[in-house]
Amino acid sequence: MRDILAQINYLNIFTEILDILIVSYVIYKLLMLIKGTRAVQLIKGILFLLIASNISDFFHLYTIKWILDKTWATIFVALAVIFQPELRRALEQIGRGQFFVRVNTEMGMGDMLRLIDEVTRCVLKMARTNTGALIILERETGINDYIETGIKIDGIVSAEFLSNIFVPQTPLHDGAVIIRGDRVVAAGCFLPLSDNPYLDSSLGTRHRAALGITEISDAVAVIVSEETGSISIAYEGKLVRYLEEKTLRDKLQELLVPKPTGNTHFWQRRVPS
Structure with missing residues (x-):
């Protein structure tokens, strides 16, 4: 048991946990940023297309899969334009130092x-x-x-x-x-x-x-x-x-x-x- 513990690289474990926590927090902040905007509906549409693509691949629906694959290329190009207000807001918050600030939101x-x-x-x-x-x-x-x-x-x-x-x-x-x-x-x-x-x-x-x-x-x-x-x-x-x-x-x-x-x-x- 001591040999096993000696071989564990605690620094690597710490950095991996830290990496996961940072990514999770950034994703959470981005979701909060777009919550209640029209971007939420677009994300739902993208998730639907992703599920449809996986289903068509599983059932070997090659024509539908080909159409969806071609659609993805257009979607990724358009995302920067579609999410322009949200991206601008995120960059503004980062510039003001507010992106990582937790707001006191208690109301009695x-x-x-x-x-x-x-x-x-x-x-x-x-x-x-x-x-x-x-x-x-x-x-x-x-x-x-x-x-x-x-x-x-x-x-x-x-x-x-x-x-x-x-x-x-x-x-x-x-x-x-x-x-x-x-x-x-x-x-x-x-x-x-x-x-x-x-x-x-x-x-x-x-x-x-x-x-x-x-x-x-x-x-x-x-x-x-x-x-x-x-x-x-x-x-x-x-x-x-x-x-x-x-x-x-x-x-x-x-x-x-x-x-x-x-x-x-x-x-x-x-x-x-």
């Missing part, structure tokens, strides 16, 4: 309830004056692609802060405000419009944008109509209209406050410092 129940209270107060105030507004609350699915379309902001959510953003004739009042955790991260953002053909024809751009972002993510959208002052909430591609203060607050708590389970909800852990 009190903070969540305060957030809901501030959003509710803001929305009620704007509804009284028929001031149009679109507020997006990010949840599990990241929406970085749409944050990039607006003006970056980093401020604690408050009713007064949000109200000032939506003052008519100001540069940012027409776009969406995006909230991550308890901070406003961007304003004046452009969102995808819902292409649901069965929507009420009376719905305006804000409502269609709110539905659009909730169809492709798990975000929650709060809308104030500029025409009627009515308050609506969109989530999971559904729209709940004509909310009063109590129903608005209750719905936000239902959607954002974690249920009493053993799992830690996203809003308890994802708040940028």
Whole structure:
């Protein structure tokens, strides 16, 4: 036994473990970087093609295998173009020294309830004056692609802060405000419009944008109509209209406050410092 232990090269074992840990961490950071972006769907498509290629090889489906092999060459050439925003973001984070920094993302129940209270107060105030507004609350699915379309902001959510953003004739009042955790991260953002053909024809751009972002993510959208002052909430591609203060607050708590389970909800852990 001593002879066997003497032959073990502990330095090689250490370097191999270190190598695996570094590669695993880099892959994890890259996955977190693209989480919630359109790149995730592309990766799913690539994985599907990879599985299809292996299946066709196993069953000797030579024509399909040949087509897939030719497709791979095109895909690898196109990846640099397709993932250009994510690659740029990664390089920017490395340049700022943020790529390997762990963000403190704990958010307590009190903070969540305060957030809901501030959003509710803001929305009620704007509804009284028929001031149009679109507020997006990010949840599990990241929406970085749409944050990039607006003006970056980093401020604690408050009713007064949000109200000032939506003052008519100001540069940012027409776009969406995006909230991550308890901070406003961007304003004046452009969102995808819902292409649901069965929507009420009376719905305006804000409502269609709110539905659009909730169809492709798990975000929650709060809308104030500029025409009627009515308050609506969109989530999971559904729209709940004509909310009063109590129903608005209750719905936000239902959607954002974690249920009493053993799992830690996203809003308890994802708040940028």
